[in-house]
Structure formats: C-alpha cells, structure tokens
Amino acid sequence: MTAEEVESLAREFLAAHDPGGDRLEFLRARFDAGLAWVHFPAGLGGLGVHRELQQVVERVLAGTPQLDTGVQGIGLGMAAPTILAFGTEEQKKRFLRPLWTGEEIWCQLFSEPGAGSDLATLATRAVRDGDEWVVDGQKVWTSGAHHSRWAILVARTDAEVPKHRGLTYFVCDMHAPGVDVRPLRQITGEAEFNEVFLTGVRLGDDLRLGEVGDGWRVAQMTLMNERVAIGGAPVRRGGGMAGVVAETWRSRPELRTHDLHRRLLRLWVEAEVTRLAGARLREQLAAGQPGPEGSGMKLSFASLNQALSGLDVELRGEEGLEYDDWSFRRSDSVDFFGRGAGYRYLRAKGNSIEGGTSEILRNIVAERVLGLPSEPRVDKDVPWKDLPR
Template sequence: MPQRTVTTNSEAVRADLRRRVRAVLAADDPADTDAVRFQQARFDAGLAWVHFPVGLGGMDIDREWQPYVDALFEHAGAPGNRAELNGIGLGMAAPTILACGSDDQRRRFLRPLWSGVEIWCQLFSEPDAGSDLAAVRTRAVRDGDDWIVNGQKVWTSAAHAAHLAILIARTDPGRPKHAGLTYFICDMSDPGVRVRPLRQLTGEAEFNEVFLTDVRIPDANRLGAEGDGWRVANTTLNNERVAIGGRAAPRESGMLGAVTRTWREHTAGHTPELQDRLLRLWVEAEAARLSAARLRQRVATGQPGPETAALKLSFARISQRLSGFELELLGADGLRYDDWTMVRPDRVDFAGRGAGYRYLRAKGNSIEGGTSEILRNIIAERVLGLPAEARADKDIAWKDLIR
C-alpha cells in the first residue's frame, strides 16, 4: 500500500480540498443528481476517505481533514451514502479491505461500499463461541476455486439489508483455534444464506441470526492468506472499537446530550447529590471524548491498535451509567416506554428515543463490539504488558498472532 503523503502547508491543502469539492458540486448538482452517482463522483475525486490512497477514494493525506470535507459537502446539501445503515461497511469492512485486501479486492469493493450501492454486515459471533471469537465453529471447506461454508452466526446487525458480509470461518480444525481461521467476503444473496430477526429487550429486531448452508464463496473473496483470519479479524475489531467508541463528536452530544437535556427539562427532581453525580458523569464523558480525539490523531497515519479497547470500554460504561442516572432522575415517569412496536431499525438512535429505550439499549453496549471483560484483558495484556492468561495454544506465540 502506498505511503501516505506528509502535508506541511495546511492552507494549501485546505484550498485544494475546497477546489475539489467545488468541482464535484459543479459537475453533479446535489439538487438534481442521484445520490449514488453523486457519491461515486465524490469517491473518484478522492473525497470519500481522504486518508485512503489515490484511486481508492482518497488523497493520501491526514485523516483529520475528513471532517472539513464532510462539512463542505453537508453545507452544500449533498446527499448521504446510507451511512446510518452501512456503519459496518464504512467503519470496519473498508479499512480491513484497505489494510489486508489485494489490489483487485480494493478496486472491486471500496467504491460500491462507499457509494451505498452495497451494504455490509459482520458474520463473526456465534451462539456457542460467546466472547471467544477464536472458538467459532462455522466451517469452510475448499472445493476447487471455491469454499463451501456451513454454520450459524448471531447478533448480526443489518443482515436483513446487507448485500455482502465479512466472515470468519474455520478452515483447518486440526490446528490450534487462533491459527485455523480464514477471513472471507460472503455474498448474502447466496441461496444458502438464511436471515432471521432477533427481537431485543427494546422490542426491536436490530440484530439477526444467520444460517449458512452450503454457501459457496470464491477463493477470490478470501481476504488475506488461508489460516491468517485471526490477524485480519483483529484489524476489523480494532477499527470496530474506534467506530463505536471513537467517533468525532461535539461536546455534550450523544447519550450525554440526551441526559443533560432531560436534566434541564425536569427540574423538580433535582437534589445536590444528583447534581454532583451528573457533573462527575459529564467530566468522564468529556474526558472520553477528548481521549478519542487524541487517539484519532495518533492513528492518522496507520491502523488503530489494541489501545482502541479503552475507547469502547469507556463508551459502554459511561452510556450505562448515564442512562441509569436519567431513569433515577425521572422517577415513575422513567418507567414509561414510548414504543414497543416490532421494527427492524436502520440505526441505533440514543438521542431520539425516550429514557426507557436508552436505558434498555445501553445494556447491550458492554456486549456488542467486544465484551467489557474481553476488552479489559486486551488492555491488560496488549497495552499495559501484564502477564497473559494461561492458554491452551502453547505452541503458538500470542504476540505473533496479533502483531
């Protein structure tokens, strides 16, 4: 992959970005241009992910310029690229394809992913694997130029709308579990793929379970080497934690914004003790937001590492404490639930729903994207350098699998 260009003249970069944005807007007026066509033009101009290589939606410049580009397009009324539905594709599949895919795979998948033509989901978790991703049992068996996949996946966001999926499967059951995995791109339209909704505590079916029966995947859709799936999966997981816990966000936004709004609107239940707790939570949330901003700067020229676990861990803890605080503040009113209709939503909307929804949905924050227990292990072993737990796979060096 090409080395990123180091930019020293920020005003020159800013002027070049403005020029490129104006050129896209002049060629395809957002007011009367199809959204997909517009996003394809933006990709071709290098304004999709500015830190990606030239020719793959980027300009090889610092990723910190991305918010500036996004703001210019937003101000012009440019259409979106279905980001609310394609978070897995944009936040997880794309950086993994860039880091681990072949040139052909990058050219094939990145442009339709960015433009919203192809929606992605993630086929990692399994009913029997729990938090131990390396214990997956879904099998992929080589058949000429294809792989035949059988198994079951669970807790799959957007599977009902997805065209493609990133998939981990066991290709060599005779090897230790971390070494016998391979990473694939799966076509969700294959007749052997069956998707069934999972209704959650919130009443919605945001997630799905997916059954794979003799699903045929071309070897050309294998991402990375055979047996190297664990290394590729860690690239995905590190990016997932950034996508969940490290998003660029203004002060007092998200869950914190919703709870502080409730505080200002419901003054009758205020006590000094509750005010003290809210201020402590506000400070924690702001510290987490600034830590996320610092981490984004650190990874601006490379792939995120295990330190991303701390972002996701903090996000889950703060969200759950904030939502619990809000219910306590509201008292009996907090026990009312706004809507129990069975729907399959495109996105999680913490700010746009009621306090009861926020409280119930936040319970999943410490499970999805890596359980808090697993994340603490990652921080202990791979960030702080503490002794690793005893492992059955003693013939494999852990550091060689995750480097």
C-alpha cells in the same frame, strides 16, 4: 497535498456537481473524485493523503447528500479498512465504491453461539471444493443482516491445527442459496440483530480475503477498527448521551433532586474528560503518534452511556415507568441516542458487550498497553478439534 489543495479540489467538485440532483449520482461522483475517504488511495475513493484532511472535505461538502452511517456502519467502519488492507486489486475495485455510496450494505458474520469473547474458537466450517468453498454453520448477533448484500465472514478451514491458525476470512454473498437470516429479538423489544444460518453456502475462491489460514490476523484488523468505530466518534462538549440527559435536566426543573444533581455532575465531568481524551487521541493520530489510548475509548464510552441513560430513566420518575414501544420489529439502523429514555437505557447495555466485551477490552489494555502477563492458557497449542466445547 496540503489542506488548501484538498479544499480547492472539494470546491471544484462542488462547483461541477449539483448536490440537489440525484443523491446516488452525487455520491458516486464524490467517490470517483477521491473525496469519499481521503486517506484511501487514488482510484479507490481517496487521495492518498492524511486522514485528518477529511475534515476539510466534510466542511466544504456540508449540506450535500450524506451517507447513512447508521445503516452503513459495519461496511464503512470495519469491512472497508479490512478490504483495503488485505483485498486484491479486483476486490478493492469491486467492493469499495458501492460500499461507500451505500448501494451495498455490509454485515459481520463473526460471533457464534459457542464463540463470543473466545471468537477464535468458532466452528463454522468452510471446506474447499475446486474453485469454491462450501460453508456450513451458525452466526449470531449479526446487525443489519436482513438488508445486507455482503458480509465479512470468518470460518474454520483447518480443524487439525490450534484454533487461531485454522481460520480463513471471506466475503460472504448474503444472496447466495443456503443463507438464512432470522431476526433475533433483543431486550429492547426490537430486532436489530439476527441469527444467520449458513447451509451448504458456496462461495467462490475470489471471495477469500487474505491467505488460507490467515483469517485471525485479518479479523484483528476488523476488530481494531470496530472498537474505534464504536468509541471513537468525535463528540461536541456537552453532546452525546450527556447532552441527552442534560436536556431532560434543563427542561424539567420539577424532576431535580440533590442526589440526582450530584450524580449528574460526576457523570457530566466524566463525559467531558472522555471527550477530551478522544480529541487528544485524534490529535496524536494526526501527528503520526498513534497512541494506545484507542483501546480504552470504547470502555469509557460503554460505561458512560450506561450510567447516563440509567440516570435519565430514574430522573424521569413516572415517565420512566413507561416505555415507548415493545413491538417486535426490525430496526433499520443503529441509533444509541434515539427513541425514548427506556430504550436508550436498554440499548446501552449492549455497549459493553458488542465489539469486544469490556472484560476482554480490559485484558487487551492490560496485556498490550500495560505489558502485563497473560493468564495461563490451556487452549493455545491444542488442535481445535481436541478442545473441550
């Protein structure tokens, strides 16, 4: 299908559906027309065409009801590609449509208090009981768990084998008895994250994604997509956090000093070359030459966001000593660029931790992209139950 054909499909859809009517009805119809994510197969919200043609659809449908990507981020960016790659036909039919329209929100039950960078060492157990699995354990850093209908969950189903081999991937029903979500207050004052306690949670075997014991491979798909989702969004020139700081700079000439100017220019240039590298990466993907550059984009994104948001606070002087709101409250969505400068600075600290710390990402680049040898490992061939914890 050509770009012209996709465009005319989108135009026909727009002619037949009133974007001013019911928002949800419009989004459902858009999914059914294959205009949700065009690279997904027909019948699952797509047309089975190249990902790049999505831009064509977005242009035609600009100004119509849009998704709430702040709330739906985990579903769209991580759960959906994993379900598409590893789900059964029934699972794809059941989950993808309400995931895309936002009727059902998703969260991610991966990290645990004892398993952060070393995710594969996680301890949440899933024990088979007939057609069901019984899950017990504790998860943490779970964004949006408090309004989620479903979660993607990795749990240990075999403690007798080395850690990477004893994991299984599930969809967890967040409304099931035994799921207890508690807000986790962050350095910003708010609770965007949660702790999730799972006590005797019963999940049907039809909620398992992929084979028993294959959870690590399935999780890799999620994690790869997570990194692209965090660092890979297109930015316009002078946009993103650089745009936020530049706006302060332009509108407040009284704050300017030579030292700040010198640092601002360095960061602005770095933001611009990072933007260009992202654009080049997307071109490579579109041309069917997927490059290793993707692994690096989140690294750049994190360090830039932190440096720029820090500069913004410093630049503001007296105002930088104030903070908009410390009250402990649930946030409804993730917004790196919203609220006050102090909030943005503190929130950006998470960028080099969430979705793979910058240290782990540097290992991934060094080993998978640059082919450097790994550090000697003591945990690879030892059954999980025998690992020191």
